[in-house]
């Protein structure tokens with residue numbers, strides 16, 4: 001069993017800072033999720049009130065994760081593309097945590113970042129592509145879901161600009177970015193690099209993830225080296241090992257505390273300042289509320305469209321049965337559904353305004369194999 005010169009007597013941020021600043025930790029593997037991008041204005045998935053799945057599930061989808069379900073996409077690609085419009089890279093500025101990843105690479109101690117995120121903020125913060133593994137894919141490439149013909153970024157962006165669903169020029173099938181949907185395989189690069197990286201790691205940092213989706217969720221328990229968690233709540237099997245360091249709370253605050261202890265705070269601030277020009281979000285605009293409002297507004301229109309479909313099809317069926325009064329109540333149900341969607345959108349506005357992202361673990365978390 002490999003030995004690590006990590007001060008186990010008192011495993012806390014000071015011990016981690018000592019392990020880092022003395023140059024003892026030389027091969028750091030970082031594993032992240034949507035929580036490292038919430039401060040950039042991109043909602044995570046499972047946080048109560050502000051998480052996408054909490055709001056999506058009230059917007060007339062069969063279930064919230066359907067937005068990333070390949071079978072649902074085949075039937076109704078609009079929901080995914082509504083979301084893609086708002087999550088598409090280029091609108092958001094990296095967070096302090098993303099700049100910390102760049103700092104680790106600049107100091108020559110970053111082995112790899114395994115990210116579940118599709119926002120590419122790791123590379124936008126300056127991390128080299130070869131240092132990043134997009135475990136759940138990204139917007140970088142796009143393929144037809146039927147004949148797998150590739151579509152260029154330029155072409156797919158042209159479709160998205162017109163709010164059209166991208167269609168394959170060869171077979172007419174729907175085209176989607178190579179984001180891993182539930183039921184699809186993770187990228188080959190993930191499986192190729194993982195064994196060597198887990199074996200070489202002398203420190204694993206996990207941040208901003210509920211560790212609910214496999215196989216990513218099992219990664220932290222596969223290493224023998226010291227582990228640090230920066231998360232709003234404790235997740236996975238953190239706490240089971242006496243060397244585990246758990247820093248609960250916003251990951252940007254946790255990481256700023258760590259770099260201050262390492263005396264790397266100026267370097268981090270300089271790196272983050274450089275990211276100001278990477279986003280074309282108007283500085284004074286609050287990206288958090290702006291993007292969440294846009295996502296919900298876009299999806300509320302999906303709900304309205306679905307409600308219309310539903311009442312139209314129910315009108316046909318109830319016309320056959322000739323049940324007038326049932327017809328009114330059905331139409332009323334659909335209108336209630338849309339009303340709920342608008343309420344969800346308004347509620348989110350209040351939640352975002354009052355920064356009411358509570359830290360409790362979401363009971364709606366979903367364990368779904370992604371392989």
Ligand code: APR
Pocket residue numbers: 032033034035036038039044045046047051065068116117136207208209210211212213230231232233235249250251252359
């Ligand atoms: N600082 C620290 N932790 C945060 C912050 C923050 N600022 N904001 C949110 N979190 C935490 C939440 O408390 C939660 O534990 O980050 C975690 C986010 O969990 P999820 O919303 O489940 O996101 P993630 O773990 O990335 O989801 C994994 O699920 O649906 C799939 O493909 C999707 O890649 C995604 C995967």
